Amino acid sequence: MTKNRTPLLPVRHAWVKQTLSDQTERVGRVESAIDRGNQVDVTVHWQGENRKSVVPLSSLRCGFRPMMDVQDVPASRTRKTMGEGIVLKTRTLGGRDQVLVDFPRVGKQLWLPYETLKQIKGSKHRFILGETGPADSAERFRLKSLAHALEMWNENTGSLSHLEIDPLPHQIHLVHHILASGNLNWLIADDVGLGKTIETGMLLAALKQRDSLNRVLLVTPAGLTKQWQDELNHKFKMGDFLIYGDDFQINEPRHWKMFDYVIASMDRLKDDRHLAALEQAGGWDLVVFDEAHRLSRRQYGMKLDASQRFQLAAQLRRKTDAMVLLTATPHQGMQDKFQALLELLRPELTDKINSLRNNPEIIGDMVFRNNKADVTDVDGNFIFNGKTTSAMEVSVSQAAKVFDNTLQAYLRKGYEASAKLGVKGNAIGFVMTVYRKLAASSAAAIHNALINRKLRLQTQANIEPMGNYAEKDQRFIGEWEEQLQTEAAQFFDGELDLLDQLISEAERLRDNDRKLQLFLDELIEAIRADNPDQKVLIFSEYRTTQTYIKSALEGRFGAGCVEQINGSMPHHLRHAAIARFEESAQFLISTEAGGEGINLQRNCHIMINYDLPWNPMRLVQRIGRLYRYGQRNRVVVFNIHSPDTADEQIMEMMYSRIEQVVTDLAGVSPEFDSQLHDDILGEIADLIDVSQILEEATVAGIDRTEERINTALALAKEATEKQHELFAYAASFNPNETRNELRITSEHSTAFVQGMFQQLDVEIVDTSHDGRLWHIRIPETMQNALGSTRTRYEVTLDRILAIKRPNTHILDLDSHIMRYLLQEAKSYDFMGLSAVVRNLPNSAALTTSILRWQNDQGHRRRQEYAVFGITEDDQVQINPESFVDWLKRPANTGTVEIDRDQNRRWFLAAEKAADRRLAEVSNRHLHPENMQWVSGAWVGR
Incomplete structure (x- = not known):
């Protein structure tokens, strides 16, 4: 020395x-x-x-x-x-x-x-020597196993992180499949309504737990940036994501490196100025593109024509090793466009992708597709158990026909003025389209808009520019359209006089509104006659209509019977309105703000569409608020419409034609499948531009419009058929995929928390809500470890209950209390490294290990907690089902005769089984890294 x-x-x-x-x-x-x-x-x-x-x-x-x-x-x-x-x-x-x-x-x-x-003394040493541990070693062994199993399951699925929903099996398995592949370059192509946002959030949560997610770029259409930020913040506690252009700006390119969790509009980033700065942002751990079908690259002969959006994606591809693309319709009948997306994901497979028709099976390593028809709950029951849709026709009065004729004349003049001005006239055409949508919604909505238009012409006040339509939050487009400030100049000569006539006719309609009368007298009263307390969800695209309906309902049934949701309300006020609806109010009126992100299936199964959205996709999303996991009743949907007005004739034709095409495609299967019907409806709806068809109808007339609708649907049908044919090779939900792993459920989380509370002297002072809510008192040692002065908490493991009670602490894996419990249970000083357990059939001994795999550069890509059940004759079963069930209940320590030679033999058998498991999971992306022995036990008396 x-x-x-x-x-x-x-x-x-x-x-x-x-x-x-x-x-x-x-x-x-x-x-x-x-x-x-x-x-x-x-x-x-x-x-x-x-x-x-x-x-x-x-x-x-x-x-x-x-x-x-x-x-x-x-x-x-x-x-x-x-x-x-x-x-x-x-x-x-x-x-x-x-x-x-x-x-x-x-x-x-x-x-x-x-x-x-x-x-x-590690677990292997203790097992071979036969050190059985203290009196409570079996319970500590169980809790240590649970701690590792919970963390590993969350790391491989993200399903135990902070979520406002209980993830469904198909969502858990999608994340598990992607992470288990060792390759993070995937196209997630789940059917509309199956939760691609949820799956992405779970994937991000799993990667964060792995410490593999230091920088993320999420690229979306402009109108969806805020929606993504809200979803990640409120559903996943990922509040670090900032929107480029809204929450922060980049003054110098080097400042990009200051931001690690970014959401950005694809149309903003594709701009040369922004793209040049983005080049200096450095690398990203993951880049996600939402609505990836907007990334277009077409092939014409030997020439490739890539859009700016596609060029943006190609440039970002060079900045990341992991790219995820999200779209329910990636093919759209264009093979070259679909192959371009696959090339973005796996450029090293370009040659095979270019010959996709000869080897379509390769998409199984790149594309994951869940079908609504196959989705089940945790018990294997189909989630979507049927719905009934009824059309409620309003008999149009003579006054309504007169108003409709006058309005059509006004629209024609507006569209003609728009056409004469060329590009400069686009704003006029847009206003005309908004007015016709308002007229289809309610007499109140169009009446209010016409009055505002007249006031604008009379005051001649300057206005702010309309802004970019695409930049608006797509959930609230209708509400934004309704508040649109028009130009102060007349669109055409004589507009003011025509407005006076329209306003007068609309006022008479409001005084005798047959649509509102049918809604109240025939529909609401019939529903209440069957059940006076029946809750009803009502949708309208516009706030004026929403207010109009609310006033009518409260006038008849009293104040407090109605709650409402719209885009002006912040997130917490929307949640409060939903809570009041579920507890006391009978009616909830929502704009498209409720078309996504709210789930009302537990207490409501009746929906009324007071107006039909022009985009059929919006109708699918509205119905999805009730028609989803947890709905115990058949969903009943009422659509109110007036078939005698010009626009609603076209809408009725559109919905009817779509229904024919969907039924035709769904009927290809041996027996008609209602879930397949809904899957295809979502795909078709996403491929049809209804607004454009309706605009053309004003000038071209009903016959030309019918031809236009048929042409559009024929193309949509062809695209859907091609997509289905190819997607037969995509990866999809397979419940057997995790059969060799410890499959963890909420029961295991509850068992772990209860066991650790007892070990750490956490007192459960009281329980409520059927035992789902616990009032706890924590000891001083735990206070100090948590760095908290609080001694009492109200906690739950029930996600839905935590949403309803904002001050209740949810014990998910993002909880500081849960993290402390896990850390304690996994620590060496907690022991549980060896034990004698009881009541575990089919095994004489057990060893547990964490198995790990890495990529070809030595970076860890996967971990798995594995249990090896060993029989008397040295046979080994990986993750026996009996052990998964045994973990759910407190364990008692047993007694056993120790034989060291036998222990060595058993442990060697377990090591060989672990090595086989390492080999079984390994592929070209995953290579064995190590095995870490955690604990061992004997099954005794």
Whole structure:
């Protein structure tokens, strides 16, 4: 040893050796070390001598030997331990003794000073020696297993992170499949309404737990940036995502590196100025494109014509190793466009992708597709159990026909003026389209808009520019259209006079509104006659209509019977309105703000569409608020429309034709499948531009419009057929995919929390809500560990209950309390490394291990917690179902006769089984990294 240095005091249980005067060596464990200023004295318990002695540190050397189990004990209080490891070799460098330790948890082999290492007994050592542990070792073994199993399951699925919903099996398995593949370049093509946003959030949550997500770029259509930010923040607690252009700007390209979680509009980023700055943003761990079918590259002969959006994606592809594309309709009947998307994902497979017709099976490694018809709940029951849709026709009065004729004349003049002005006239055409949509919604909506238009012409006030339609939040387009400020100049000569006539006719309609009368007298009263307390969800695209309906309902049924949701309400007020609807109010009126993101299936199964959205996709999304997992009743949908008006004739034709095409496609299967019908409806609706067809109808007439509709639907049908044919090869939900893994449920989370509360003296003072809500008191030691002064909490593991009670702490894996419980259970000092357990059939012993895989550059890509059940005759079963069930209940310690030779044999069998599992999961993206033995147990009496 070199004497002229500041000594590093060895930790307790560090192994040392001393050379005696006769040149023999003795080894022992450090009991304590005292720095006396001029000398460090160390108390050592010598191996084989059964005695202790105090010797100077200067006379000691490293005593660790290869294959010893050690624990890193940091010399600095601010550095975290690297956990437990195995000694590989020792060396002396610069006069200091060092130890090479393999730390499987962090995936590193490091040379460390021997003084900071503590000798421990690992699970393998304890199992072979037959050390059965203390009286409560079986329960500690169970809780340690649960802690590792919960973390690994969440790391591989994201399903136990902060969510406002209980994820469905198809969502869990999609994330699991992508992560298990070792390759993060995928096109997620789930049917409309199956939760691609949820799946993406779960994927991000799983990657964050793996510490593999330091920089993410989420690229969306302009109108969806805020929606994505809201979803990630409120459903996943990912509030770090900022919107480029709204929440932050980039003044210099180098400033891009200051932002790690970014949401950006694809049309903003594709601009040359923004794209040049983005080039200097550095690399991204993951880039996600929503509505990826908008990334267009077409092939004309030998020439490729790539849109700016596609060029943006290609440029970002060079900045990341992981890209995820989201779209329900990636093919759209254009094989070259679809292949271009696949090339973005896997450029190294370009040759195979270009010959996709010859080897379509390759998309199984790139495309994941869930069909609504196949989706089930956790018990294997089909989620979508049927719905009934009824059309409620409003008999149009003579006054309504007169108004409609006048309005059509006004629209024709407006469109003609728009056409004469060319591009400059687009704003006029847009206003005409808005007016006809308002007229289809309610007499109140069009009446209000016409009055505002007249006021604009009379005041001649300057207005702000309309802004970019595409930049608006797509959920609230109708509400934005309704508040549109028009130009102060007349669109055409005589407009003001025509407005006066329209306003007068609209006012008479409001005084005798047959649509509102049918809604109240025939529909609402009939629903209430069947059940006076029946809750009803009502949709309208516009706030004026919403207010109009609310006033009518409260006038008849009293104040407080109606709640409403619209785009002007912040997130917490929407949730409060939903809570009041579910608890006391009978009616909830929502604009498209409720068409996505709210789930009302638990207390409501009746929906009324007071107006039909022009985009059929919006109708699918509205129905999805009730027609989803958790709905116990058949969903009943009423659509109110007036078939005698010009626009609604076209809308009726459109919906009727779509229904014919969908039924035709769904009927291709051996027996008609209502779920397949809904899948195809979503696809067809996404391929039809209803607004454009309706605009043409004003000038071309009904016959030309019918031809236009038929042509559009024929193309949509062909595209859908081609897409279905190709997607037969895509990866999809397979419940058997996880059969060899520990499948964790909410029951395991509850069992773990209850067990750890008992171990750590957390008192459950009271329970309520059928035992789902706990009032707890935590001990002082836990307070200190959490860095909190609070002693009492209201906690739950029920996500839905936590949503309804904002001050209740949800014990998901993002909870600081849950993280503390997991950390304690996994720690070496918690023990549970070996035990004798009872009531576990079909096994004589158990060993548990964390298996790990890495990519071809040595970066960790997958971990899996595995249990090996061993029989008397050395046969091994991986993750036996009996163990998964056994974990759910408190464990009692048993007794057993120990045979060390048998223990060695059993452990060797487990090691061979673990090695087989490593080989089984490995592929060209995943390569074995290590196995870390966690615990072992015998099954006794």
